[in-house]
Amino acid sequence: MLDIAEELHRWVEQGRDFAVATVVAVSGSGPRQPGAALAVDTDGTAIGSVSGGCVEGAVYELCQQALADGESVLERFGYSDDDAFAVGLTCGGVIDILVTPVRGSDPVREVFASALAAAARGEAAAVARIVSGPGELLGRALLVGPEGSYEGGSYEGGFGAHPELDRTVAAEARAYLDAGRTGTLEIGEQGSRCGAPLTVLVESSVPPPRMIVFGAIDFASALARMGKFLGYHVTVCDARPVFATPARFPEADEIVVEWPHRYLERTAVDARTVLCVLTHDAKFDVPLLRLALRLPVAFVGAMGSRRTHLDRNERLREVGVTELELARLRSPIGLDLGARTPEETALSIASEIVANRRGGSGVSLTGAHTPIHHDVTSASAPAGRIGSVA
Known part of the structure; x- marks a missing residue:
């Protein structure tokens, strides 16, 4: 919803x-x-x-x-x-x-109204609804937000059943919200794991995940457009003010003129953030990747030839990056699509990001025996709105 x-x-x-x-x-x-x-x-x-x-x-x-x-x-x-x-x-x-x-007279309307208003404003919120159980409870809902959202309580609305059910579901729903996930949980009518089971759907709405593109080059402009298409909040960062301009990146939500590693040190990232390093210049890449590979983000990729990749890895080892940290680096960034143009390259990078997020293999579906829709129970929240949680 x-x-x-x-x-x-x-x-x-x-x-x-x-x-x-x-x-x-x-x-x-x-x-x-x-x-x-x-x-x-x-x-x-x-x-x-x-x-x-x-x-x-x-x-x-x-x-x-x-x-x-x-x-x-x-x-x-x-x-x-x-x-x-x-x-x-x-x-x-x-x-x-x-x-x-x-x-107008339905008790669920007020809960839905609050949830929809929060989601429309881009704020974090999760709605929990009973989707299987006694008929009189079907569709009843409660709303949770981040800690401290509701004065005098931890949630809005309720199921009109045992009060412990509301409290338990609210706590479970906040855990789903913290992870940016949407999914179902099974619980007893009195909030325990025993008794007549109820199935509760928890829908999470979280702010769009971040895509930070380092390097204000023509490939970055195409990737910014692709990132917006996929629902990311896109930031372009470059230390060179002549290149990092709104005219060159009209689709970006934010343009930052700063040394990349210094910006990354001070900005907020989370488990859904993707970092795309397109500078392929050691003086920018090495301090940036040294930090990026130690952050709890979803994806770190860097552009460059295979020769550049090998040279960059050696430079990273020299500044203390471990083999385990290096294993997180997607480089050369992107899937093998035979891309040439900036737009094709952006598609290649975006394809790898989606495959990494959804657990895809990146191989052609024709003749493959892999599922078309992968299990995304543990994935992050889909960009922009519903999680799937990611």
Whole structure:
């Protein structure tokens, strides 16, 4: 749901009633991951997607029904090839979809409104919803944010059941939020690991991950555009003011004129940050990579020929970089696409970043026996909105 937060937030502000269908579980080759949503308002306007087209029509009708009767419903869609016109997933997977009405009198509306407002502002927030269990609890929600978000408590809303359930789920949801993940958890009705089980979907919305591009060259301009396309907050850093200008990098969120290693020393990074070193100049690269390879970031890559790579590694060893740290360095940066132009090179680099993030092999899918959609349970939050957590 939070993947369409900006549009839904406008609907809430306009006082519209709507129903939201959310993917809550996927098995096999599902087209969308948990958290993906389709919403339909009382005028029949639809936004978002839950299946890339396979079952959108049937889910649209479920949303209209939920708006009419005010009842949440959990529906499963699987593969169907007995009848070419049957509703089913052509990819062979199975998805569970929860449809929840959000109307003026519904208690969940206030929780959703707060969650959507936070996500639309780019703030960290996580919504926990019961997606399997007693019918009266289905779709009920609570919202958590970073520590200290709510005066007098640690969460907003609740499930209307045992108070320990709210407290336990709130603590679990904050752990998901801290990791930038979206996923499900199983818990008992009284907040313990025993008793009648409930399934709770936790959707996390976190600020976009950072891509820091060092070296204000033409390849960096193309990579900045690609980074924005993938949902990163893009910073371009170079010590040379004549090159690091807004005119040369109009898509960048931030342009910094500073020695790269000094900037990296003072800026905030996290486990989703990617660092792309395109300077291929030892006086910049060595002090920068010496620091970068010791930081808890998702990706460190450096541009250069294989000869440059070998020379750079020797220089890094001379300043104390260990073999274990060197093993983290993606160099030469990018996948082997035969890239020549800055745009093709940016695509090559972005492809390696995505493969590293999602656990892909980088090989052609034609003739391969690898899964098309990899298990991303432990991955970082997808850029910009829903985690998948990354």
